Amino acid sequence: GDSVTQMEGPVTLSEEAFLTINCTYTATGYPSLFWYVQYPGEGLQLLLKATKADDKGSNKGFEATYRKETTSFHLEKGSVQVSDSAVYFCALSYAYSGAGSYQLTFGKGTKLSVIP
């Protein structure tokens, strides 16, 4: 079945450091890929998405490129802030045959802590 693997955390960085969170996926077709962020005590928010190969999603200084050849969707940010401290989830959405449903399959999440 489909699956998403992302790097285990926690990740601790100093403010203004460069961030990379690795994400790879296994899918039988051509999924859309997402990064969601969960701040403490809150629900998930969509951070960025890419719907086809070579697409780059970007938002709030975060970027991720859909790499079909390496089945990857790594999240990057050039300079993290304390306010970026959260849990980040990589996810895919794929049409399950006959169901018409596009439920999200998530990775296990990576907790990021940014210290001043």
Place this chain on the structure above:
Amino acid sequence: DSGVTQTPKHLITATGQRVTLRCSPRSGDLSVYWYQQSLDQGLQFLIQYYNGEERAKGNILERFSAQQFPDLHSELNLSSLELGDSALYFCASSVGEGRPSYEQYFGPGTRLTVT
């Protein structure tokens, strides 16, 4: 604020009991998804409804059931509760039948604690 509301925010109950979690999707959204977030299993898809009809089932236990009402709100019913059912339950909604490009908007979740 995503526009998706979930009640209650917290729920504490005993083993063997039954609870109902409620979700109201964003205005205009026809699809509702339920997800469970636990330390052991991470975030898992449970079930999806579209305009009142069940569309897909994921890792949902037989003790769990859901429905979507004509006003599009949804309820997740959990019965014969076990300690392992303690988790955060999220509802998400999307505008259509959930094409991959359709964003899912998540509610704040209901934290269920089974003692």
